[in-house]
Amino acid sequence: TDVDECLYNLDMCGPNAECTNTIGSYTCTCKAGFQLQSDGVTCLDINECASGNGQCSDLCVNQEGSYHCACRTGGKLTPNGKDCEDIDECTSVWLNRCRSTAYCVDKVRGYDCHCTEGYRPYN
Incomplete structure (x- = not known):
């Protein structure tokens, strides 16, 4: 008679593996995103x-x-x-920090504030 090692928690499968009973033994199968190691019971994260x-x-x-x-x-x-x-940060005053005396120019991965005519950059 075969003993179901999985049913009676007699298996050594790690926490990221599932146990499958076989005649006279068991096998460990890794959950999605994990890879079985050479010991046959340990499953490590796949990067x-x-x-x-x-x-x-x-x-x-x-x-x-x-x-x-x-x-x-x-x-x-x-x-x-x-x-x-x-993201076009210039579409909303909540997405850019340009002052009221400047206008926003969108660029890839950010934006620039340019002074409106008659104003100069504030340090």
Whole structure:
């Protein structure tokens, strides 16, 4: 009669692995985002960012068992969750710090404030 090591918690599978009973033994299978090590029971996190930046166009942030893409200041993530697009900070006074005597000029990853005619930069 086979003893189900998984059912009776007799297996040595790590916390990121799932146990499958076999005749006379068991096997450990890693959860998504983890890779089985040579000991056959330990599953370590796969760093998805190490290969091709996780297909992220800007920043790749590795997490335990997963990852996500992020954008630097001045960018926002598109609905596909991988690409970034520029934020036009000049569309709202809440997104830029230009004074009332200056106008905003959008640029990739930021903006510049330029003095309106008759004014000069404030130090």
